[in-house]
Amino acid sequence: MNLHIHTFDLQLRHVFTISHESRRVQPSIIVELQDKEGRSGFGEAVVTTYYGVTMADMKATLEQLRPWLEAYELTSPEAFYAELETRIPDNSFVRCALDVAANDLWARQHDQALYAMWGLD
Numbered sequence: 110m111n112l113h114i115h116t117f118d119l120q121l122r123h124v125f126t127i128s129h130e131s132r133r134v135q136p137s138i139i140v141e142l143q144d145k146e147g148r149s150g151f152g153e154a155v156v157t158t159y160y161g162v163t164m165a166d167m168k169a170t171l172e173q174l175r176p177w178l179e180a181y182e183l184t185s186p187e188a189f190y191a192e193l194e195t196r197i198p199d200n201s202f203v204r205c206a207l208d209v210a211a212n213d214l215w216a217r218q219h220d221q222a223l224y225a226m227w228g229l230d
Contacts, residue, residue: 110214112178113141113149114171116164129159138167140206142178142214150214152206162202170203178207186212 119135136156143149156164174196183189189211193204216226224230 110178110181110183111143112171112175113143114168115139115141116168119155127159136164138164138171138206140171140203140210142183142207142210144183144214144218148214148217150210150212150217152209152211152213154202154206157202160202167200167203167206170197170200171207174203174207183211183215183218186215 116136116138119137121133121135124131124133125135138154138156140152140154141149142152154162154167156162156167177196181189181192186208190204190208193207197204212226213223216223219226
């Protein structure tokens with residue numbers, strides 16, 4: 110699978126405030142996994158200072174995984190996630206983005222909407 114990393118600052122309509130900070134912008138990363146036929150699946154993670162998640166750390170983790178991802182043959186989202194757990198056990202934000210991207214790609218490969226693949230209405 111090809112890995113594409115897209116970063117952007119999501120401008121919030123209203124100030125988001127919690128006990129330790131307020132913000133008008135949410136730095137975000139979109140992970141795109143693309144198969145040999147050109148189909149893409151997408152997942153997202155956001156920078157979260159409370160958990161110590163930085164854009165630089167997420168990008169570095171994804172770059173470390175790039176050789177493995179680009180050689181990986183997606184056989185099922187479950188098998189992919191199991192492998193992710195062993196490769197990045199301490200980075201749940203990147204793991205989540207890749208997991209959703211793999212599920213989205215799997216659904217597209219099987220001509221299904223992701224919600225339908227998950228058994229939702």
